[in-house]
Amino acid sequence: MALPRTPRARHGLAAGALAATLALAGGGCGADDDFSLPDWDAPGQNTRVGDLMIRYAHLAEPTGDPWQPGDDVAAYVWLYNKGGGSDRLVGASSPMAASVDIVDSDGKRLSDGVEVPENDLVELEPGKDHLILRDVRQVIRGGDATEITLRFEDAGSATFGIQAQPPVYDESGAPKQ
Incomplete structure (x- = not known):
């Protein structure tokens, strides 16, 4: 031609x-x-369970020193429901922590979980509802990984790897606070 x-x-x-x-x-x-979302440049792991897409799951980056045994560590994830009706994130667990709570932006436990409406994106992020790994069992440095299981009312459970984000460093090479 x-x-x-x-x-x-x-x-x-x-x-x-x-x-x-x-x-x-x-x-x-x-x-x-059938689950196309825009291509965001975000950290974390991706998986799906039933009609739910789980995107950008990651642990908060340690600031300063690594997370220590006994610390509570925030976990963030985006949930996209492409199903025939709403679902609800009702629980989570991790072998790295004594428990995992679903909390609101103030850290207060949400006993009813988080609704994931049909054809909607729910961002569990800083300043919003998110997850907290309570009483972690070992040191967690940026880049370290563990498993987490998310349980949904209708879709069931998904177990996948989740990684702590590496710290962001300032010009001097020290972790930003």
Whole structure:
């Protein structure tokens, strides 16, 4: 096939190729085809259970020294429900901690869990509802990983790896506080 000779024709060809590339890339492949979310540059692990996508699951980065046995460590995750109805995150556990609580932005335990409405994204993040690993059992440095299990009312449970984010360092090489 010969390439077009005029700038306008080349521009049209390039635009068409770009559109085709974006359509193919945006469509994804594999089991998550019907679960396309924008491509965020976020940390963490991804998995799914039933109609729920679990994205960017990670432990808070240690500030200063590593997390120590007995510390409470925040965990963050995004939940996207592409199902036929709402679901609810009702519990979590980890072998790294004595317990895992679902808490509100003030750290108060949410006994009813967190609703995950149909076709909606719920961000369990700092300043919002999130998870807390209570009384961790060992030292956790940035980059260390463990397992966590999330339990949903309808979708069931998902067990997957979760990693502590490496600290962010300032210009002097010291961890930012």
